[in-house]
Amino acid sequence: MKSIEKQLATQKVVNLALAIGLTALTAYTAISPMGTQHFEHLTVKSIKVLEDNGLPRIVIANSEFSPKGIYKGKEFVDVGSRPGMIFYNDEGTENGGLIFMGKEENGKVSHGVHMSFDRYNQDQTMALQHIEDGDYMVTGMRITDRSTFPMIEHMALEKASKEGDLDAKAKLEQLEKQGLLSANNRAFYGTLNGDAMLKLHDKQGQTRIRMVVDKEGSAVLEFLDAQGKIVQRLPDDKKQ
Numbered sequence: 001m002k003s004i005e006k007q008l009a010t011q012k013v014v015n016l017a018l019a020i021g022l023t024a025l026t027a028y029t030a031i032s033p034m035g036t037q038h039f040e041h042l043t044v045k046s047i048k049v050l051e052d053n054g055l056p057r058i059v060i061a062n063s064e065f066s067p068k069g070i071y072k073g074k075e076f077v078d079v080g081s082r083p084g085m086i087f088y089n090d091e092g093t094e095n096g097g098l099i100f101m102g103k104e105e106n107g108k109v110s111h112g113v114h115m116s117f118d119r120y121n122q123d124q125t126m127a128l129q130h131i132e133d134g135d136y137m138v139t140g141m142r143i144t145d146r147s148t149f150p151m152i153e154h155m156a157l158e159k160a161s162k163e164g165d166l167d168a169k170a171k172l173e174q175l176e177k178q179g180l181l182s183a184n185n186r187a188f189y190g191t192l193n194g195d196a197m198l199k200l201h202d203k204q205g206q207t208r209i210r211m212v213v214d215k216e217g218s219a220v221l222e223f224l225d226a227q228g229k230i231v232q233r234l235p236d237d238k239k240q
Contacts, residue, residue, distance in 0.1 A: 063081045
């Protein structure tokens with residue numbers, strides 16, 4: 001009997017201690033500033049920065065937790081693993097990011113660093129990148145023209161067309177004729193496999209000006225017509 005009374009007394013003390021601790025924690029939480037916290041070290045696999053309305057602004061994640069494609073706050077496509085940082089606009093739609101990866105396997109290097117900025121509701125229009133894949137290496141800035149037609153609607157039409165929707169197929173053909181599905185390169189400045197170059201393209205994506213200093217040190221400036229034919233070359237080979 002005395003043992004039971006002793007256990008009850010001990011339990012009362014424990015309950016009282018828990019109650020006091022909970023009260024103290026609640027009071028501390030109520031009076032302490034929660035807007036700012038300071039940490040010396042933070043180890044995580046993913047960080048999400050949200051606006052007050054709950055929409056994403058920035059997501060930093062490793063390979064496992066890299067986000068899917070997000071349109072107005074909702075996932076709509078699995079774009080695969082892309083460790084790094086993804087940016088979102090005021091509507092919670094992806095509009096750029098910084099991704100990076102790289103490894104050597106069986107003597108072959110596969111490495112990439114890519115920072116891009118998207119057109120509204122579309123894919124990337126400017127990209128800074130460095131890519132190595134075996135003997136291939138490119139470093140530079142690329143500018144791409146994108147349509148005003150929303151990418152998510154384009155993808156939905158493509159999916160419906162593949163599933164046999166004739167109306168979706170007809171809509172895609174119409175958009176293609178109107179040039180609303182095109183994505184044409186307009187400029188590139190950088191190096192490609194040891195050659196430094198500047199390339200400018202017309203609205204159809206055709207190279208019109210090409211300036212190159214190759215890996216041996218030879219320099220050339222070329223002007224091309226709309227069919228890709230060289231119309232002028234400096235220095236002029238014919239005069240040498």
